[in-house]
Amino acid sequence: MSLLEVRDLSIRYGDTAVVSSLSFSVSDGESVGLVGESGSGKTQTALAIMGLLPGNAIVGGSIAFDGREIVDAAERQLDRLRAERIGMVFQDPMQALNPYIPIGKQLRRVLLRHGISDGRKADQRVMHMLDRVGLPDPARQFRAYAHQLSGGMRQRVMIASALIADPDLLIADEPTTALDVTVQAQILELLERIREETALLLITHDLGIIAGHCERLLVIDNGRLAEEGPTRKLFSEPQSAHTRKLIDAAPRLDGVTRPAPAPAERVLETEAVSVSYAERRAELHAVLDLDLQLMAGETVAVVGESGSGKSSFVRAVLGLIPMRAGRVTFLGKDIAGPAKARAVEIRRDLQLVFQDPAGSLNPQLRIESIIAEPLSVHAPELDARGRQERVAEALQRVGLDEQLLTRFPHQLSGGQAQRAAIARALIVNPKVLVCDEAVAALDGSVRAQILDLLRREQEATGLAIVFISHDLAVVRSISHRVMVLYLGRLVELADCAAMFARPRHPYTRALLDAVPVPDPVSPGGKLSLGGEMPSIINPPPGCAFHPRCRFALPRCRTEPPRARQVGDARVACHRAEELEL
Amino acid sequence: MVSGGVLCAIGLVAVIGPWISPNEYLTADFNNILRSPAFADGHVFGTDDLGRDLFVRTMMGVQVTFAVAIVASIVSLVIGVLYGATAGFVGGRVDAVMMRLVDTLYAMPFIFFVILLLVVFERNFLLIFVAIGAINWLDMARIVRGQTLSLREREFVQAAQLLGVSTPKIILRHIAPNLIGVVIVYVTLTIPQAILIESFLSFLGLGVQEPQTSLGKLVNDGTDQMEGAAWLLLIPATLLAVILLCFNFLGDGMRDLFDSRRSE
Numbered sequence: 001m002s003l004l005e006v007r008d009l010s011i012r013y014g015d016t017a018v019v020s021s022l023s024f025s026v027s028d029g030e031s032v033g034l035v036g037e038s039g040s041g042k043t044q045t046a047l048a049i050m051g052l053l054p055g056n057a058i059v060g061g062s063i064a065f066d067g068r069e070i071v072d073a074a075e076r077q078l079d080r081l082r083a084e085r086i087g088m089v090f091q092d093p094m095q096a097l098n099p100y101i102p103i104g105k106q107l108r109r110v111l112l113r114h115g116i117s118d119g120r121k122a123d124q125r126v127m128h129m130l131d132r133v134g135l136p137d138p139a140r141q142f143r144a145y146a147h148q149l150s151g152g153m154r155q156r157v158m159i160a161s162a163l164i165a166d167p168d169l170l171i172a173d174e175p176t177t178a179l180d181v182t183v184q185a186q187i188l189e190l191l192e193r194i195r196e197e198t199a200l201l202l203i204t205h206d207l208g209i210i211a212g213h214c215e216r217l218l219v220i221d222n223g224r225l226a227e228e229g230p231t232r233k234l235f236s237e238p239q240s241a242h243t244r245k246l247i248d249a250a251p252r253l254d255g256v257t258r259p260a261p262a263p264a265e266r267v268l269e270t271e272a273v274s275v276s277y278a279e280r281r282a283e284l285h286a287v288l289d290l291d292l293q294l295m296a297g298e299t300v301a302v303v304g305e306s307g308s309g310k311s312s313f314v315r316a317v318l319g320l321i322p323m324r325a326g327r328v329t330f331l332g333k334d335i336a337g338p339a340k341a342r343a344v345e346i347r348r349d350l351q352l353v354f355q356d357p358a359g360s361l362n363p364q365l366r367i368e369s370i371i372a373e374p375l376s377v378h379a380p381e382l383d384a385r386g387r388q389e390r391v392a393e394a395l396q397r398v399g400l401d402e403q404l405l406t407r408f409p410h411q412l413s414g415g416q417a418q419r420a421a422i423a424r425a426l427i428v429n430p431k432v433l434v435c436d437e438a439v440a441a442l443d444g445s446v447r448a449q450i451l452d453l454l455r456r457e458q459e460a461t462g463l464a465i466v467f468i469s470h471d472l473a474v475v476r477s478i479s480h481r482v483m484v485l486y487l488g489r490l491v492e493l494a495d496c497a498a499m500f501a502r503p504r505h506p507y508t509r510a511l512l513d514a515v516p517v518p519d520p521v522s523p524g525g526k527l528s529l530g531g532e533m534p535s536i537i538n539p540p541p542g543c544a545f546h547p548r549c550r551f552a553l554p555r556c557r558t559e560p561p562r563a564r565q566v567g568d569a570r571v572a573c574h575r576a577e578e579l580e581l
Numbered sequence: 582m583v584s585g586g587v588l589c590a591i592g593l594v595a596v597i598g599p600w601i602s603p604n605e606y607l608t609a610d611f612n613n614i615l616r617s618p619a620f621a622d623g624h625v626f627g628t629d630d631l632g633r634d635l636f637v638r639t640m641m642g643v644q645v646t647f648a649v650a651i652v653a654s655i656v657s658l659v660i661g662v663l664y665g666a667t668a669g670f671v672g673g674r675v676d677a678v679m680m681r682l683v684d685t686l687y688a689m690p691f692i693f694f695v696i697l698l699l700v701v702f703e704r705n706f707l708l709i710f711v712a713i714g715a716i717n718w719l720d721m722a723r724i725v726r727g728q729t730l731s732l733r734e735r736e737f738v739q740a741a742q743l744l745g746v747s748t749p750k751i752i753l754r755h756i757a758p759n760l761i762g763v764v765i766v767y768v769t770l771t772i773p774q775a776i777l778i779e780s781f782l783s784f785l786g787l788g789v790q791e792p793q794t795s796l797g798k799l800v801n802d803g804t805d806q807m808e809g810a811a812w813l814l815l816i817p818a819t820l821l822a823v824i825l826l827c828f829n830f831l832g833d834g835m836r837d838l839f840d841s842r843r844s845e
Contacts, residue, residue, distance in 0.1 A: 318743060339743060347745040360736035364758035377745045424740070 002027045003168055003199055004049065008061035009071075011044050011053065011223075018044045019223040021061070026169065031200040033214035033231070035207060035246065037443040038414070041223035042203045046173050049201075050088055051078040066168070083114045087162030087198070091174040093154035097146040104130070104142030107161050116165055126164065133160040133190060150532050151306075152183035159190060163198070170194065173203045180305040180470055185514040185527045188213055205443055207250045208473070208516030211235060212523025219243045232520045249444035250518040251473035257497040258455070261480055264296035265331070267431050267464050268317070268350075273326035275309070275316045275488070284536045286312040287488040289326075291563075294432065297458060299465040301479035301496070303472060303511070307533050309488030310468045314434050317466075318350055331431075348378045351425035355437035357417035361409035361424075368405040371395070371423045378428045394427040398453060415446035419453070426457065434466045439474060451478050473515045476500055484508050487533060487544040494569035502581070504571040506549050509581040543574065551575055585834065588827045591820070592647055594640065638794050639817050645795040646776055646824065649710060653775035654768050656714025661721025662764060666752045668722070669729025680726065683719050691716055695787055709782060709789070713775045721767060728763050732756055762836050769832025773825045796821045 002025035011019040019041040026032050036042045047053045049063055051070050063070040065081065073081075082088075090096040098106055104126050111122040123142075130138035133156040146154055155175060162170055172191060176184035191200065192213060202214055210217060210231070217234045219227045219242060227240040238244045275287040287309040294300055302310045316323040319339030328336045335346055354360035361370050371391050375382055382390065395402060398419040409417055418438065425433055435454070439447040455478065457463055469475050475482055475496070482499050484491040484507065492505040503509045509528070516525035531548045534540055540547050546556040555574055563572040573579070668679040695712045702708055732738060733756075741751050780797015783789045789798055796817050803814030 320739060320743065339745075344745055347743070350743075352740065352743050354736040354740065356736060360740050362737040362741075362755050362759070364761075365754075373741065373746065374744045377747075421740075424744075428744075 003030075003066055004201070005064040006045075006049070006061070007064070009045065009048060009063060010060040011041070011048055012058040012060075013056060017223060019048070022220065022223065022225055023061075024218050024225065024228065026199050026201055028168065029195075029199055030216065031195050031202065031214045033210035033217045034201060034203045034220065035205065035210055035217060036220040037205055037246075037445065040220050042205075042220060043173055044223075045220075046088070046171050046201070046203055049171060050082060050086060051075075080114065083110055084116070084165045085168050087165070087167040087170045089155070089158050089162050089170065089172040089175045091177050093151070093158040093178075094146060096158055097154060099146050102143045102145055103149070103157050104144075107157075107164050110161065110164055114165065126160075129160045129164050130157070133157070133163070134186070135160070150183075151179055152186060152532055155179060155183075155187055156190065159187075159194070163194065167198055169199045169201065171201045171203070174205070175202075176209065177204070177206075181472070181514040181516075182305060182510060182529045183532060184209075184516070185525050186530070188516070188525055189527045206516065207235075207246055207444070207518035208523070208525065211518050211520045212516060212525050219246065235518065235520050245445060247518055249448045251444075251447075251471070251477060252519075253473055253476060253500065253512065253515055253517055253524065255477060257476060257500065258299075258478070258480055260495070261295065261297040264298070264462065266293055267296050267331055268292075268294040268466075269327075269329040270317055271327040271329075273313065273316055273328065274324045275312045275321065276324045279537065282537075285324075285488055285539070286536055287316065290485075290488075290490055292483065292493075294464045294466065296431065296464050297462040298481070299454075299458065299467055299479040301467045301469060301475040301482045302485060303469055303475055303482055304485035304491075305470060305533050307487070307535070308485040309536075310485050311436055312488070313485070314352075314436065314466055314468060318352060318434060344378065348374075348428045349431040350434070351428070351430040351432070352434045352436060353418070353421050353425050353438045355440050357414055357421050357441070358409055360421050361417060363409055365408075366405065367407050367409065367412070367420050370409070371405075371420060371427060374424060374428045390427055391423075394423040397426055397457065398423040399449075413446075414442050415449065418442060418446075418450055422450075422453065429461070430463070432464045432466065434468070436468045437470070438467075440469065440471065447474065454478060471515070472500075472511055473517075484511065487536060487539055489544055490563050490570070490572050491545070492569055492571050492573075493563075494571075498568045502567075504566055504569045504576050504579075504581070505545075505573045506551050506579065506581060507545050510548075543572075551579060585827075585831050587823065588831060591643060591824060591827075594643075635799075635813065635816060639796070639799060639820060642794050642796040642799045642817060643820065643824070645789055645793065646779065646797070646821070649713065649779045649795070650772045650775050650828070652710040653713040653717060653779075654771050656710065657717035657721045657771055658764065658768055660714070661718035662725050662757060662760060663752075664718065665722035665725025666729045666756050666760065669726040670733055670748065670752055670756055672730075672733070676726070680723075683722055686715075687719055692785075692787075695782065699787060709779060712782075713778050716778070717771050717775060721764070721771070724763060724767055725760055728760050729756055732759055765832055765836045769829050769835075772828045776821070776825065796824075 004026040006025065007023050009019055009022045010017065022045060034042050034045065044053070048059060049070065051073060053059060059071050061071065065085065070078065097103065107126045107129065108122045111117050111125060117125055127138045127142060130141055135141050135153060135156050149157065175191070176187050179187060188209060202210060204210055214231055217229060217231050218225060219240065221242040226242040227234065227238065234243060235247065238247060270290060270292045272289045272291065273287060274285060274289055276283050276285045290313055292300065302313065304310045312321065315321045317328050319337060319342060322338065323336060326336065327334060330346055330349065335342055339347060368391060371394055372387050375387050375390060392402065400416060400419045400423060404412060404416060412420065439450050442450060451474070454465060458465060467475065467479055479496050481493065482496050483493045484505065486507050492499065492503065492508045494504070499508060500512070503512055513524065513526040513528040517523055529548055534547065542558045543556040543561050546552040549556065553574065561572045561574045563570050566576040664679065668676045698708055698712055738751060738755050741755050776797065779795055780800065783795055783798040783801070789795045799817035800814060800821060803817060806813045
């Protein structure tokens with residue numbers, strides 16, 4: 001008999017059905033992936049299994065766990081079930097952990113409350129569990145608070161708390177979405193190890209993750225099961241159009257890269273840009289000596305884990321945060337200094353698109369006023385008619401329907417909102433567009449559309465794009481050149497095709513290895529990099545990367561490498577010439 | 582929205598009532614001292630210990646109370662929001678100076694402040710509004726500043742800055758509208774507070790002067806006659822309670838109305 005048996009599950013809120021007639025099962029020790037785009041009902045299904053749906057949800061059908069019915073079960077029974085039999089890992093560990101209670105105590109509570117073990121034994125068990133999920137120095141971390149841990153460590157704690165009572169089923173809802181690729185690889189590797197003991201229901205929108213970690217897949221579309229089958233078969237011969245669409249939209253590492261752009265004038269140039277924060281006596285360098293040249297019609301990607309300084313770098317270039325040193329030249333003019341001090345035309349020519357489309361649009365304004373706002377500064381001479389025409393033109397460029405103009409931002413989907421944000425940036429015809437993780441929050445198919453939109457816009461107008469991302473697979477399809485940063489320092493800068501074919505720096509290699517590929521035969525997502533990026537408060541001496549580098553020499557610990565040309569790449573590594581990566 | 586209607590009705594009656602009533606608020610009817618409410622002779626709410634018609638006096642009181650509530654909250658709203666938003670948004674030294682000024686004003690004893698105003702200027706109806714508004718905007722400024730500090734970091738504000746939108750325009754167009762939820766809630770707390778302060782001042786003899794009156798004052802007068810003539814207390818007190826309740830409900834409604842996310 002299967003461990004979890006979902007039959008004809010339906011979930012409604014009022015008249016809106018979020019899940020309808022969904023049936024599937026999970027056997028003991030099996031790992032099943034639940035894949036779908038956002039809003040497809042994945043999380044609702046998981047919450048229903050846990051009996052955690054809000055009171056206004058109308059649930060139909062049956063969910064049987066080990067023969068016991070969960071739908072309509074009494075709260076006390078559910079409580080026991082959740083504590084002992086089913087563990088759950090949420091997407092955002094910061095929100096799932098109580099910030100006021102040390103993590104050890106939080107984990108211990110579960111054991112004490114349900115009488116699984118008591119006193120010293122409970123402590124030992126917690127410590128053992130923290131050790132098993134790979135938390136260094138569990139005795140010390142036992143007393144740590146959630147905010148003192150990094151994102152990856154927090155997610156490990158979450159997994160430990162889900163596993164503490166030795167459950168039969170672990171439900172992981174987008175467990176790595178908030179994490180960097182390298183940390184994601186570590187967490188996935190951890191889940192892989194855990195699978196030996198429990199069944200796993202892995203919920204995600206990312207086919208790359210699921211390809212390497214699940215035996216069986218359930219694809220859901222709009223609350224209905226679109227397709228079900230063994231992972232390999234589903235990838236090689238998808239039956240439903242929806243599955244095919246998801247697979248096609250997933251970014252890969254083997255697609256074509258863009259041909260080099262035609263030589264053009266240099267629009268933006270930075271020299272030795274540094275950003276630092278004063279912290280007590282010390283000076284913390286968020287960005288150190290970065291050089292970049294950007295030509296018209298070219299896309300340069302800036303890549304790195306969180307904390308690598310990629311956002312600080314472009315924000316300093318844009319004049320949003322102060323620069324400590326360096327020069328920024330725009331079309332030959334020195335423009336270093338705050339954005340406020342810059343001429344209006346220069347501010348017009350440098351535009352930014354943010355990661356969170358909803359957050360970058362004022363919730364109190366209608367889309368029309370939002371898109372038209374730049375005109376009030378940069379084209380004040382326009383009358384109402386002229387403004388309307390410009391807005392209509394911008395809408396057409398980003399492929400938005402005119403009906404949306406009277407809506408408020410929250411009434412738009414993520415993709416529509418991001419198009420509106422791009423329309424606001426493009427309406428003044430800038431020369432440089434900076435996209436700060438502009439597609440990171442979007443679903444696969446929507447992401448592909450936005451990338452396509454940016455490419456077309458660039459080919460039509462010669463726009464130069466700086467594309468910030470932590471995801472190398474996304475970068476590959478949009479950029480001409482790639483700049484990899486680590487702890488605010490340049491690691492490698494090379495043509496996109498060259499870098500993917502032959503990375504020159506061990507860190508670049510590790511990032512490439514960590515990218516999960518939607519291919520069950522060689523799924524990528526390999527763990528070749530342990531640990532996490534150190535904080536800028538305490539940068540390692542010598543090469544900043546040496547503590548995590550497999551190839552580090554004694555020299556790397558003392559002497560910082562200088563960026564130099566090796567082959568077609570600019571690399572900052574002492575061993576760049578000799579290493580075959 | 583019902584509460585809005587009730588408030589309008591009360592306001593309307595308060596304006597029209599004294600005008601159509603056969604009685605004057607000043608005229609003492611010595612034949613009818615402490616008459617209980619009756620429709621027969623026009624003393625709908627009865628009369629007080631000086632034989633004055635309570636209905637007319639209550640409606641007078643409502644007028645004054647409404648005026649105090651509205652003027653005081655508008656004063657605190659406009660000054661508080663603009664002051665707080667500017668301090669929070671500009672930040673740095675400007676913020677420090679502006680907020681220390683608020684702290685200094687806070688430290689002044691309120692009653693002392695009012696007496697001072699009354700001594701320096703003539704005793705004046707307007708002065709009560711100014712005094713109450715001047716106290717309330719301090720809280721408002723602090724709350725608004727705190728909200729602005731977090732709004733300032735939001736990406737849509739950064740986007741506007743990058744576009745080159747001027748600072749006053751960012752405050753008016755991007756910061757202020759997003760403060761509305763908090764501000765409305767706070768204003769609904771301010772209005773009852775203003776009404777209470779007014780009645781307190783009147784009680785001390787610093788506020789509305791006889792023969793003019795306000796709801797707070799009527800309630801105070803009513804407490805003296807509580808045993809023999811309960812209506813003198815009950816009628817104004819009930820009205821005051823209804824008005825306060827309505828303002829609270831109205832606040833809820835307004836917040837939903839102004840918040841684009843909920844007005845669907």
